[in-house]
Amino acid sequence: MVHALEEIHRLLRPDGYLIDIHPVLGAPSIEVRRGAELLFAEAGPDYWVEDYRQADHALAQITQRHLFVVERSGEFDFLTYGSSVSELRDFLTEASAYESRPKEEAPVGWDADLTARVEAALQAAGEGAEVVYHERARIARLKPVR
Amino acid sequence: MTVRVEPENNETRALFDLADFSGRHVLEIGCGDGRLTWRYAGRAAHVTAIDPFAEGIARARTSLPEELRGRVEFHHVAFEDFAAASHPAACDIAILSWSLC
Numbered sequence: 288m289v290h291a292l293e294e295i296h297r298l299l300r301p302d303g304y305l306i307d308i309h310p311v312l313g314a315p316s317i318e319v320r321r322g323a324e325l326l327f328a329e330a331g332p333d334y335w336v337e338d339y340r341q342a343d344h345a346l347a348q349i350t351q352r353h354l355f356v357v358e359r360s361g362e363f364d365f366l367t368y369g370s371s372v373s374e375l376r377d378f379l380t381e382a383s384a385y386e387s388r389p390k391e392e393a394p395v396g397w398d399a400d401l402t403a404r405v406e407a408a409l410q411a412a413g414e415g416a417e418v419v420y421h422e423r424a425r426i427a428r429l430k431p432v433r
Numbered sequence: 434m435t436v437r438v439e440p441e442n443n444e445t446r447a448l449f450d451l452a453d454f455s456g457r458h459v460l461e462i463g464c465g466d467g468r469l470t471w472r473y474a475g476r477a478a479h480v481t482a483i484d485p486f487a488e489g490i491a492r493a494r495t496s497l498p499e500e501l502r503g504r505v506e507f508h509h510v511a512f513e514d515f516a517a518a519s520h521p522a523a524c525d526i527a528i529l530s531w532s533l534c
């Protein structure tokens with residue numbers, strides 16, 4: 288990924304900048320919500336955790352090398368809602384699949400116990416409740432250094 | 434009921450807080466099905482959005498809003514190949530959108 292960042296540096300005009308958006312490591316949770324009410328929350332599967340760890344490392348490297356400087360950064364919550372566990376799980380599995388990596392290799396991480404606990408919480412919550420994959424993401428603006 | 438992705442628009446607000454797209458040429462790397470592209474493309478002069486995942490690019494092309502035709506182009510290509518074929522200093526803003534290029 289460092290090479291990709293070097294290429295981005297080359298493609299940017301001198302007054303341009305890079306916006307990087309990626310999840311905060313270790314942060315996702317599976318929740319059951321009804322509107323704004325949080326009814327259940329547990330640590331959820333972290334898709335591509337090792338890849339994003341490497342992305343963090345690459346960004347640290349290119350700033351240490353003074354290829355880019357972080358001008359501004361922030362964090363935000365990113366929520367994906369489904370009406371059932373299977374619907375949400377299938378969507379996330381599909382969304383995390385890459386052409387270069389067969390889908391069966393996807394580190395899905397939804398074990399049967401977690402699925403059962405979430406389904407029980409969803410059923411207990413009743414009508415109007417949804418299952419939510421809650422990620423925390425970091426966004427940064429990086430200016431190329433010439 | 435279908436899956437709802439980020440209905441709160443937190444990502445869009447954070448993006449607009451950090452980036453001014455007015456009159457800018459944007460390269461989005463890892464655009465997927467264009468989920469994020471639609472949210473800012475109307476403000477940009479031109480968007481080149483790329484992804485190595487063919488299904489995502491096909492969905493993005495199919496759902497390209499009429500008002501963005503001519504302003505947004507999607508390419509099914511790996512970033513390293515796109516970069517190798519590109520001139521230096523070609524864009525104002527590059528977006529790594531949840532991407533692992």
